[in-house]
Amino acid sequence: MGRSGPGRIIALVVSLGITLAVSGLLYYWFREAAFLGNDYQSTFEPASENAEKVHSVYVLVFWLAGAVFVGVMALTLAFSLMFREQEGAEAVQTHGNSRLEILWTFIPVVIVVAMAVPTFDAIVQIEGDAPDNALEVTVVGHQWWFEFRYGDEGIVTATDLHIPVDRAVHLSLLSGNYQADGSFIDNDVIHSFWVPRLMGKKDIMPGHENHLWFTPTETGTFLGQCAEFCGLSHAKMRFRVIVQTQEDYDAWVAQQQTNPADPTDEQLLAGQQAFSSAGCIGCHTINGVSQGLVGPNLTYVGERSTLAGGWLDNTPAQMEAWIRKPSSVKPGSHMPDGLVDNLSQDQVDALVAYLQSLR
Ligand code: HEC
Ligand SMILES: [Cu+2]
Incomplete structure (x- = not known):
């Protein structure tokens, strides 16, 4: 039979040590990467109300799943020590134990309900209608760039989406091209709009208008990218959301609404x-x-x-x-x-x- 007592304990301590060291390094690396400023894409640092909701469901599920993992592992370890082969001990077969059966049906049900309630709550809020005072912007996906059209303000831009902080923004997602007469042709492919710090991703479909809304809670620049393979240069289809104070945003709008001065130089x-x-x-x-x-x-x-x-x-x-x-x-x-x-x-x-x- 295997190694003696001390050998086993050393093996256990060494593997535990390696596991802790590796997870510690990963944790450290992640925190470092996560604090490079705004310039990264991470769902772990939500910067809008809806992203915060998604994140809180994630955290809840993480801890519940973590508790299950630790509990199951600890019991497995404990039982394999308690009921290991021992001299003089007889193996016993048992059949059915109503109390245990009920217990281990009940516990998972409680866990699933504890995850389901906040999950549905988040889905209902996020997929629900945007607030009435939301800023309306149409996002048009093109191979390989994003266009932003502010209908009420009469502004059209690309790649940089400017929005004010603490106000809901409602995005209508289209794939294709506006024509000179104002009509729209669905002549592009499927894209997906994703700014990890601001909200979950949403597909942009030709021939089907999708919607997305969120309320940014911090000013700053938030990176996004197309998250659905859309052809050769898909990886080079990025954009940024520039969340500004109301004042800065108003100034930006006013500037966009005037034509650039004719060059004299x-x-x-x-x-x-x-x-x-x-x-x-x-x-x-x-x-x-x-x-x-x-x-x-x-x-x-x-x-x-x-x-x-x-x-x-x-x-x-x-x-x-x-x-x-x-x-x-x-x-x-x-x-x-x-x-x-x-x-x-x-x-x-x-x-x-x-x-x-x-x-
Ligand atoms: C046949 C149509 C077409 C013509 C003609 C054309 N472009 Fe473009 N241009 C595009 C498209 C499409 C893009 C976006 C490409 C992408 O990012 O994948 C683009 C992107 C650009 C960009 C980058 C803009 C941004 O916001 O990222 C600049 C600058 C530009 N074009 C300048 C020019 C100049 C200068 C000319 C004339 C010499 C020109 N283009 C002629 C279609 C055209
Ligand atoms: Cu794309």
Whole structure:
């Protein structure tokens, strides 16, 4: 028979030690990663009321499941020690024990009910209608970028969703393209909208409008991404929710509602001309300049924190790289390559400077 007493105890202590050390390291690593600021995606740091609700159900289930785990493991260990093979002891068979049967039916029922009540409560709240005073925004999923349309405010942006803190926002999720006459065509694929710190994910379906609402409780920038494989550059379909104070949000809205000033600077004027001669106007809107509807609205593209679905930093160099050859940044991109091949470097510089000046 196996090892002697002390050997067994050493083995037990060593494996317990390894288990604790590994879980301690994982815990430490997670806390570190979780405190990098706003710049991460984690459901463990909810920043909206609905995300908080989901999180509290998660925590409850975690502790209940943890208690079951510890209880079952402890009993297994205790029983295997108590009833181990011993000299002189006889094995006994028992059949049926009503009291035990009732007990171990009752306990799981209590646990399941304890999880079900808050779960249904959370589902009813989250899937229920948004409050009446919610900010209405339509989210349009495109391969591979998100468009945000503020119907009442008449604003269209991409990738950066600005919203005020402590006010509910109601998102209507669509996949496809708005046309010049205001109609909508379902000519895109399934995407999924997810900002882990603000709410659970929700699919964006062509031909079926989905809804999502939440009330952000902190200001800051919250990262999101498409969470449903939607083609070649799916991994490069990101966005950010910028939660602002009411004051900052109002200022942003007021700015978005005015057209950018016409350039007076010679280089910027040349850039604006290149924007139309290179055919950008066919796909992009700049309020007061062009009305294309295929690509992101570029009216204030200069102030976006990122470009091309959150994949590039919004610097002149990155913007130039994008404009010269979108497919090298995002394979399969619906913006064609080679649009500015016939322009001189000065003209491309002017085009980039013009777009960067839109802020
Ligand atoms: C055939 C339509 C089309 C044409 C023409 C076009 N674009 Fe685009 N553009 C797009 C699409 C679609 C995207 C989004 C691609 C993505 O992120 O996957 C885009 C993205 C961009 C972006 C990034 C915007 C953002 O918010 O991330 C910039 C900048 C841009 N285009 C500039 C230009 C310029 C400058 C021209 C003219 C030289 C041009 N585009 C011509 C379709 C077009
Ligand atoms: Cu997608």
